[in-house]
Amino acid sequence: MDRRSELREFLRSRRARVRPQDVGIKGYGARRRVPGLRREELAQLAGVSVDYYIRMEQGRGGKVSTEILDAVALALQLDETERQHLHSLVLSGSGTTKTKADYTAQQQHVRPGLRCILDTLENAPAYVVGRRLQILAWNDLARVLIADFPSLPLERRNLARLTFLDETARQRYVNWQKKADDTVAFLRVDAGRHPHDDEVVRLIAELSEKSEDFRRMWADHTVRDETHGHKPLYHPAVGELDLSFETFRIPDDPDQALTVYAAEPGSPAASSLRALAAKARAGESFAEVV
The missing domain is CATH 3.30.450.180 (Beta-Lactamase)
Known part of the structure; x- marks a missing residue:
C-alpha cells in the first residue's frame, strides 16, 4: 500500500468534510473554490506552520509527534477510530511498524x-x-x-x-x-x-x-x-x-x-x-x- 498516497487522500477527504463556519473560520462565501478546510486553515487550527502541515500531508514530514497528530485530529473533528488511523498512517513511515518479513x-x-x-x-x-x-x-x-x-x-x-x-x-x-x-x-x-x-x-x-x-x-x-x-x-x-x-x-x-x-x-x-x-x-x- 502506498502510505503517502493513503495519508494524503485521507487527510484531504477529512478536510473536505469540515465546514469552515463550524470551526469559527470566516470568509467562506461563494468565492471559495475548495470544499471544507484549506491547508492553511487546518494548519492554523492545529497550531503548526502551513509548510509543516503540507509536508506532513504529503508524507514528507519525517517524525511527527503524537501531540501534533492529536492537534490535527482535533481540528479535523476525527473520531477515535479515525484518530488512530491517522497515527497508523504516519507511524508506518517511521520504521516503527512491522516489515514484510514479519508478515511472511x-x-x-x-x-x-x-x-x-x-x-x-x-x-x-x-x-x-x-x-x-x-x-x-x-x-x-x-x-x-x-x-x-x-x-x-x-x-x-x-x-x-x-x-x-x-x-x-x-x-x-x-x-x-x-x-x-x-x-x-x-x-x-x-x-x-x-x-x-x-x-x-x-x-x-x-x-x-x-x-x-x-x-x-x-x-x-x-x-x-x-x-x-x-x-x-x-x-x-x-x-x-x-x-x-x-x-x-x-x-x-x-x-x-x-x-x-x-x-x-x-x-x-x-x-x-x-x-x-x-x-x-x-x-x-x-x-x-x-
Missing part, C-alpha cells in the same frame, strides 16, 4: 479456549475474524446462517470477499449496503495498521478489479470499527431474523475479534435460531424448517 513469518491461530467458547454458543451465530478480515474460526450456526465456511477454499473464507464477490451474502445480509460499508471501513483500518502486508494489498487490488461497489466505497476513505449494532440476517428456511451483534477484541491478539449475533429472548428470531441450530446439530436438511 507470522500466522494467526485461534486459541483452543476461544474455539471452545464458539462451540458453547449453540444458539448464537459466532465467528472469529483476523487480519485482512479472514475468517479464522466459526460455530455451526454461523456456518448455516452466514456461509458454509468448511466448504470454501481458504482464500474465500474472507469477510470482504464474501461480502462483495459472493451473491449469497447479498441475500443473507438484509441491509447489504450497510454491511458492505462497514466491511470497507474496517478493511481500511486493517490496511492502515499493517501497511507492509502484501496480502492485504493484493486483497484490495482483487476487490477493486472485480467489484464496482467496492471501488466506489474504497474511494471514500471511510474508516470505522463498529463493535456493536443491529444487523438483520436472512435464511431461506426461516426468513428474516432481527438480530443484534457484539464484537470483542481478543486481549492477547488485537488483530483477532470475536463477533456474536443474538436475538431478543422470546422473539421470533430467537425461535428461528434455535430451529436452525437444532437442524445443524442433527445434520438434517433445512427445507422443512418453517
Whole structure:
C-alpha cells in the first residue's frame, strides 16, 4: 500500500468534510473554490506552520509527534477510530511498524479456549475474524446462517470477499449496503495498521478489479470499527431474523475479534435460531424448517 498516497487522500477527504463556519473560520462565501478546510486553515487550527502541515500531508514530514497528530485530529473533528488511523498512517513511515518479513513469518491461530467458547454458543451465530478480515474460526450456526465456511477454499473464507464477490451474502445480509460499508471501513483500518502486508494489498487490488461497489466505497476513505449494532440476517428456511451483534477484541491478539449475533429472548428470531441450530446439530436438511 502506498502510505503517502493513503495519508494524503485521507487527510484531504477529512478536510473536505469540515465546514469552515463550524470551526469559527470566516470568509467562506461563494468565492471559495475548495470544499471544507484549506491547508492553511487546518494548519492554523492545529497550531503548526502551513509548510509543516503540507509536508506532513504529503508524507514528507519525517517524525511527527503524537501531540501534533492529536492537534490535527482535533481540528479535523476525527473520531477515535479515525484518530488512530491517522497515527497508523504516519507511524508506518517511521520504521516503527512491522516489515514484510514479519508478515511472511507470522500466522494467526485461534486459541483452543476461544474455539471452545464458539462451540458453547449453540444458539448464537459466532465467528472469529483476523487480519485482512479472514475468517479464522466459526460455530455451526454461523456456518448455516452466514456461509458454509468448511466448504470454501481458504482464500474465500474472507469477510470482504464474501461480502462483495459472493451473491449469497447479498441475500443473507438484509441491509447489504450497510454491511458492505462497514466491511470497507474496517478493511481500511486493517490496511492502515499493517501497511507492509502484501496480502492485504493484493486483497484490495482483487476487490477493486472485480467489484464496482467496492471501488466506489474504497474511494471514500471511510474508516470505522463498529463493535456493536443491529444487523438483520436472512435464511431461506426461516426468513428474516432481527438480530443484534457484539464484537470483542481478543486481549492477547488485537488483530483477532470475536463477533456474536443474538436475538431478543422470546422473539421470533430467537425461535428461528434455535430451529436452525437444532437442524445443524442433527445434520438434517433445512427445507422443512418453517
